[in-house]
Amino acid sequence: xxxxxxxxxxxxxxxxxxxxxxxxxxxxxxxxxxxxxxxxxxxxxxxxxxxxxxxxxxxxxxxxxxxxxxxxxxxxxxxxxxxxxxxxxxxxxxxxxxxxxxxxxxxxxxxxxxxxxxxxxxxxxxxxxxxxxxxxxxxxxxxxxxxxxxxxxxxxxxxxxxxxxxxxxxxxxxxxxxxxxxxxxxxxxxxxxxxxxxx
Numbered sequence: 001x002x003x004x005x006x007x008x009x010x011x012x013x014x015x016x017x018x019x020x021x022x023x024x025x026x027x028x029x030x031x032x033x034x035x036x037x038x039x040x041x042x043x044x045x046x047x048x049x050x051x052x053x054x055x056x057x058x059x060x061x062x063x064x065x066x067x068x069x070x071x072x073x074x075x076x077x078x079x080x081x082x083x084x085x086x087x088x089x090x091x092x093x094x095x096x097x098x099x100x101x102x103x104x105x106x107x108x109x110x111x112x113x114x115x116x117x118x119x120x121x122x123x124x125x126x127x128x129x130x131x132x133x134x135x136x137x138x139x140x141x142x143x144x145x146x147x148x149x150x151x152x153x154x155x156x157x158x159x160x161x162x163x164x165x166x167x168x169x170x171x172x173x174x175x176x177x178x179x180x181x182x183x184x185x186x187x188x189x190x191x192x193x194x195x196x197x198x199x
Contacts, residue, residue, distance in 0.1 A: 008026050011029070039056060
């Protein structure tokens with residue numbers, strides 16, 4: 001039988017670098033105490049990195065910079081949400097940045113959540129969770145939530161052909177029909193633009 005530590009490490013390696021996780025992601029590997037001990041050992045060995053209390057990641061490394069890259073904020077936010085059983089969606093400006101509609105690198109990421117409002121500091125980046133109604137985050141697919149939030153943030157009058165084309169390039173063609181079905185009940189002007197994206 002593989003040890004708890006080996007089971008955890010195999011799962012981490014399988015998922016790849018950039019992954020963020022917490023104790024809840026490894027409940028099938030062993031007891032809570034053995035998982036916590038394994039986290040501490042893996043961190044001490046330099047195989048994983050502690051991001052904030054209870055959240056770790058498998059850091060990416062830049063050969064060009066000769067150092068570990070900063071944690072992936074979206075991965076960290078998902079790990080926090082899984083840990084607390086929250087549902088999330090990105091705020092509009094953050095979503096627009098992730099799709100490529102904004103080139104400014106954000107120093108603050110804001111997620112809407114059905115959990116309590118919380119703020120975390122990760123290196124020099126602020127990660128904020130704002131409590132909202134379940135209705136506001138009820139999309140099945142991450143891509144749907146990102147596009148709707150981004151388009152609301154950009155605004156009806158600024159959803160130009162360039163915005164539509166940038167969003168179409170970002171969206172995996174395999175997701176187009178799913179996004180169309182997932183967003184059919186959103187505001188009419190947003191859905192009409194999504195239809196153009198998904199042609």
